[in-house]
Amino acid sequence: MASTTSASAPESEIRKRVPIPPADPVLPPPPVLKPNYVHISEQPYTLANWYKHINWLNVVLIIIIPVAGCTAAVFTPLCTKTAVWAFFYYAMTGMSITAGYHRLWAHRSYNAKLPLRIVLAAFGGGAVEGSIRWWAAGHRVHHRYTDTDRDPYNVRRGLLYSHLGWMVFVKNPKKAGRVDISDLNADPVVRWQHRNYVLVLVVMAFLFPMCVAGLGWGDWKGGLFWAGIARMTVVHHATFCVNSLAHWIGDQPFDDRRSPRDHVLTALVTFGEGYHNFHHEFPSDYRNAIIWYQYDPTKWTIWLMKKIGLASDLKTFSQNAIEQGIVQQRQKKLDKWRSRLNWGVPLEQLPVIEFEEFQEQAKERALVLIAGVVHDVTNFVESHPGGKALIQSGIGKDATAVFNGGVYEHSNAAHNLLATMRVGVIRGGMEVEIWKQAHREHKDTVIAQDSEENAIVRAGFQPTRINAPVMSAGAA
Numbered sequence: 001m002a003s004t005t006s007a008s009a010p011e012s013e014i015r016k017r018v019p020i021p022p023a024d025p026v027l028p029p030p031p032v033l034k035p036n037y038v039h040i041s042e043q044p045y046t047l048a049n050w051y052k053h054i055n056w057l058n059v060v061l062i063i064i065i066p067v068a069g070c071t072a073a074v075f076t077p078l079c080t081k082t083a084v085w086a087f088f089y090y091a092m093t094g095m096s097i098t099a100g101y102h103r104l105w106a107h108r109s110y111n112a113k114l115p116l117r118i119v120l121a122a123f124g125g126g127a128v129e130g131s132i133r134w135w136a137a138g139h140r141v142h143h144r145y146t147d148t149d150r151d152p153y154n155v156r157r158g159l160l161y162s163h164l165g166w167m168v169f170v171k172n173p174k175k176a177g178r179v180d181i182s183d184l185n186a187d188p189v190v191r192w193q194h195r196n197y198v199l200v201l202v203v204m205a206f207l208f209p210m211c212v213a214g215l216g217w218g219d220w221k222g223g224l225f226w227a228g229i230a231r232m233t234v235v236h237h238a239t240f241c242v243n244s245l246a247h248w249i250g251d252q253p254f255d256d257r258r259s260p261r262d263h264v265l266t267a268l269v270t271f272g273e274g275y276h277n278f279h280h281e282f283p284s285d286y287r288n289a290i291i292w293y294q295y296d297p298t299k300w301t302i303w304l305m306k307k308i309g310l311a312s313d314l315k316t317f318s319q320n321a322i323e324q325g326i327v328q329q330r331q332k333k334l335d336k337w338r339s340r341l342n343w344g345v346p347l348e349q350l351p352v353i354e355f356e357e358f359q360e361q362a363k364e365r366a367l368v369l370i371a372g373v374v375h376d377v378t379n380f381v382e383s384h385p386g387g388k389a390l391i392q393s394g395i396g397k398d399a400t401a402v403f404n405g406g407v408y409e410h411s412n413a414a415h416n417l418l419a420t421m422r423v424g425v426i427r428g429g430m431e432v433e434i435w436k437q438a439h440r441e442h443k444d445t446v447i448a449q450d451s452e453e454n455a456i457v458r459a460g461f462q463p464t465r466i467n468a469p470v471m472s473a474g475a476a
């Protein structure tokens with residue numbers, strides 16, 4: 001074995017040179033590795049680092065300015081003109097987010113001419129929700145990774161998180177989902193607005209509404225606090241509701257695998273963005289509501305823009321695709337409902353017995369044979385709607401003909417009820433052959449299965465139902 005000079009040096013000398021001895025004094029001490037950088041969002045909260053977890057710029061923009069401004073607004077008299085202006089500007093800036101940031105830039109659900117794009121970019125900037133580029137990219141990520149850790153406003157982390165929390169806490173950019181935004185980068189309006197966002201924000205959110213009220217009717221303070229900050233706060237929460245409320249309350253007529261929901265209340269506060277289950281299924285459709293009476297002012301505005309020549313190529317999904325979604329979702333719900341009901345033991349799981357054995361066992365309990373299937377009606381004899389005597393006359397016998405119209409043509413409900421009393425199948429009985437034939441004749445319906453692979457038994461196609469022509473077909 002080869003030896004080194006250090007290996008041959010006395011042990012005490014090594015200790016002097018290396019204050020902390022490595023595991024093997026023969027080898028040089030291992031290089032001190034720089035500890036892996038752990039992003040702040042993955043570090044636990046401590047008294048020393050809690051403030052690093054907070055995105056302070058966002059806190060100022062979405063909490064501190066709104067709270068301070070709204071408090072100031074409360075102490076500022078609201079004159080009618082300012083109130084009308086604030087409401088109008090609220091609609092303008094809110095709609096620029098829904099029709100512009102969302103449906104135009106994030107989803108490209110229509111094309112807009114340059115003047116319309118400039119207006120939407122300017123007023124959208126006045127909503128103080130970030131630049132188009134940032135907003136639309138994040139929203140595309142939300143659609144791509146809905147309800148997962150990569151979804152920036154993942155509602156699975158709680159309603160408050162999806163509403164506001166996601167902007168308050170610092171996130172690891174490496175963990176964010178990625179999407180293509182080359183089309184956004186190619187739009188000069190988007191590029192300009194992104195580069196000059198601070199200017200756009202200050203002018204459009206605060207100075208412009210203040211100057212309109214100030215120069216128009218001398219209400220500078222009301223213009224700033226009511227039309228500026230209070231209005232901005234309302235727009236904020238209206239938009240935030242799409243991320244929170246629209247993933248929380250309402251129906252899921254198109255697909256229920258993920259959280260988006262349709263609700264008129266959410267639509268009312270979000271300029272029509274509340275039909276969010278539809279929107280996540282058909283994101284590039286310029287509509288969110290598809291029925292004429294549903295509240296979707298953003299859709300109406302885009303339509304109006306088309307009429308005046310500022311918008312074109314309004315995209316819609318085909319009615320066929322939309323109705324397919326509705327049918328499949330309803331089918332899924334029906335299947336779930338069906339699976340909760342008792343349809344009787346499946347025929348293939350029933351024991352096969354000889355006819356003689358059936359007769360023998362019928363002496364001990366009330367067994368009735370119908371269409372080759374043995375039913376135990378012991379607990380039903382007393383409550384038979386047609387009377388005790390009639391049902392008793394069938395015990396131990398083949399009551400197929402009697403049950404299927406010989407005495408009374410039993411209802412669909414009666415066949416369903418009978419199925420829950422099945423206990424066996426007769427080997428090779430004639431009626432067994434009959435229901436096998438019935439299976440063959442109606443194979444599309446009788447052997448159809450739901451999404452959980454349970455047999456679907458449609459009304460009128462129960463195996464105990466023997467249609468009259470089966471017996472008389474050959475006689476004619």
Ligand SMILES: [Zn+2]
Pocket residue numbers: 142242243247260276280
């Ligand atoms: Zn969503």
Ligand SMILES: [Zn+2]
Pocket residue numbers: 102106107139143279283
């Ligand atoms: Zn969307």
